[in-house]
Amino acid sequence: MAGASRARIGIRGRLLVFLGAAIVAIVALEISAQRVSYSITEEYETLMDTYHLVHRMRVALSGFRSDSDRYIRDPSTTTVERLYEGIASLSANEAAVSALRNLSQEATFEVQATGYGMDAYLPLVSRSISLRAAGRSDFYADFAKAERIAGYVDTYLSKLLSILMREGDLRFKASLERSEFYNRSILIGMIVAGLALIGYTFLVASSITKPIRELAKATERLAKGDMLVSPIKTRSRDEVSVLVSGFYAMSANIRSYIESLKEKAELEKRLHDEEMSLLSMGKALREAQLMNLQDQMRPHFLFNALNSIARSALLEKAPKTETLTISLAKLLRSTMKEGSPYTSLGEEIDIVREYLNFQQVRFGDRLDWSLKFDPALKDFQVPRFLLQPLVENAVRHGIEPKIEKTRILVSVQRRGQRLKAFVVDTGVGMSARDLVRLRRVVAAATMDRLPAARTVVRQENQGEPLGRNEEEAPFPADAPNALAGSGIGLANLSIRLRILYGESDCLQLFSKPGKGTIVRLSIPLKGAQRWPES
Template sequence: MKRLKDFWLHLSIKIKLIFYFFIVIAIISLFNLYLNNNNYRIVDQFDATMTNYYSINSLLVITSENKGLVASYLRELELEDRNTYEQKKMELMAKIDELEESLTSTDAYFIIIAIRNASEAMYENWDQAIEEREQNVPTYFNAFYEGERIEIYVQSYVEDLLYLSLREGNALYNKLANEAKVMRQISIFLIAISALFTMFIGLFFVNSFINPIKNLASNSMRIASGDLNVEPIAIVSKDEVGILADSFNTMSHNIRRYVNDLKEKVVIEKRLHEEELEVVHMEQLLRESQFEALQSQINPHFLFNTLNTISRTAMFEEAEDTTKLIQALSNLFRYKLKNQSSVIHLQEELWITEEYIYLQKFRFKERLTYQIIADQGTKSVSVPIFMLQPIIENTIIHGIEPKVEGGKIRIKIKSREIDGKEWITLRITDTGIGMTPRRLKEVLSFTEMKHHSIGISNVYHRFMIMYQHKGSFKMMSKKGAGTCVEFKFERNDLDGKI
């Protein structure tokens, strides 16, 4: 008890005044908050009750409207009646779901379940009647009359639910009205007592803290006019002046510490920025190395197949076709040896792709056709070298070759402006055998890339290294329908290496 008394005596006048005012204001505020919350709760409950009344009544209206719509449709077969009936049916079931969530009493729950079951049975019969009427079944009216009979039960259940809601709403109103009356009387009493207590304390303490606060304000302004290296203010008293002085001293010390920490942080951030620049440079070198490594993985399997085709053609023809084949193959070799850069114009990539398809057409004859469609100006965009040929090779080998009647390959390049920037869409589609979803998922996983392959995985990695977040890759396929490979990227006319 003595410690508590000493503690109280050491408290300043301001703290005591604040304590008293805090108690009074806290009591008033808490009760006002409670009253406001209670009032909002009452309003919300009344609003919910009225909403339930409206929803229950709408069940009667919708059920009656649906019966009329079904009857009208069975007579006239008007599509508008059928569509309106379907909309009203969904609206009725939605209303039932809302009522099931809002009504919490056990009696209401069982009535709503009865309404739901009866409504489902009613609509099942009416749907059957509509189906039989559309199929010209002469006994369709039996299902309609059965649904009409169930509709009477639905109306009865809804009326029971409305009566139950009215009865529960009346009981809730009486309860809330009594609570509001009691809380209003308590609030008036407490506000009056608190007002008198506050006035008494205010008159007693009004002159007890003005002078100390003035002195502290004067000292604070004098110290605030100096720099951060000021000496601490030495005040022994424990009143408001002492508390504020201690706080000021602590604040001054913290500011000096924060400034020193900020200087150290600037030095650290500068070093970190330099290290980040070095890391970015190393990542750039790594991407270039990855690009060169991926580009170098050209599978000679196609070259061997082409040579076999050329040798067979030379056996059956004189020399003209063989010369064309050899020329096309030479162009492929020359394209790889001549173009040492990682990036090339799309026009050159389309040209070498046509050379490759020309070689394959000698093998597949009329089973293989192709088409190239390009928007004006798109052939000059920059793409990774050997971006199209590996895709076309996979398309022919895995999509068109297994198909007896062969197929068609279409390469389409479109240009579109988005947010002031030109975006290129390059889409390669075929009418081959396609892939199952499981096989497509395996192809797109890219978990393993064969060492001697420049297939889809290789093209994907080189494309993403070049365009990163400014490009996207997509592959779609359907068994028996074909496959589509799509590249989207922001136009960036580069030359040489990325």
């Protein structure tokens, strides 16, 4: 029974009992100090309030005397309403000051004198103001008498303020002395409690430090790799014995855990090798995807160019065929070029220039175009077919349907560490619904979900809502044809930019019906190193 009692009252119990008593004592002392401090603060605030009250009364009386004097001399300097408001304010201040009559005998006399003076002053000054406002000439006698009374009231208030400050100083000094006494008592109490805590801590520590030191030595041997540590004998039945038995149980568990870690390390090594293999396969797959997307642009552009040549030859009976053929040859040469997915910005600008020359022959005066390009950027490497698909979309969907004269502007400039390009046309533009649909197509394609982009187009055309499960649904074989007029070129470009730069917001679209369309392109000048050169 005694052993069980000792087990229940262990080291923590003894420490908690003592610490609890020490904390209670310290808290009691602190509460006493706080109460004293609060009473002193409250008393100080009361004194300050009385000072401010009397001071406000003097300031209000002085200001009102100045206003009334100016009004008596020249009624145009202020209004009667303002003076009556001042009289009401003085009455309110006088009522507040009258509450100080019970502070002391001297203060009571000055408060009563102030009250009598205000009772005489306010009617006189009010009557003189009324007479002056009525234009009568007998106003000055009352005003002069009121001014003499106001002088006496100001003297009473000055004496009252001096009395209050003198008495407040005495009260505040007494409070400070009382506070110093309590502070000294609290300091002595805290010193005594601290000494008692140190003594008790030493007694408790001496009974438990020996087995703990031995346990520390065993822990050091365990840390150095010696798992076969000898047991430590303890006589106590408190937490120290529990700690010792737990230590030896832990050392046994560590031995078994180390063995399991060796097995897990071998397994993780095999998993890492497999993961690296999968990453290599994924990189090869994305490379194939990029090259495939680039190849898609070639027939798409080629067929449009051949169609333009055929139509021009039919309508004009071939007088411009030579010019069209030369431009087409240059375009096809750049289109069929194999190798790196990058090209210089200067070559990309040349492709756009040849394409616009080609379309200029077709549309004649209906098309006006201009290129704004900083020649210092000509050697920067950019993805192939970066700008030409955007210009082609502007011609096909913005310029071609419009009969009036239109304009295309292509601007390429450097902004910090990014390349900013704008393709602006004044064509037919597109409705808000079509713009939202096209943005959804590009966004879906940018997230590596070109089939989902085609789903967006199909559902928008059929008036269906876009569902989560439908984004993953497969498409029939003719889906690319259905998407060709709804953003496949932009989706293709957006996917390529995301593969090369890892950014999903390189391409932005803006349009208004009848006004035209703006395509904004932003890519980093550095950082397109995620794809091999060949």
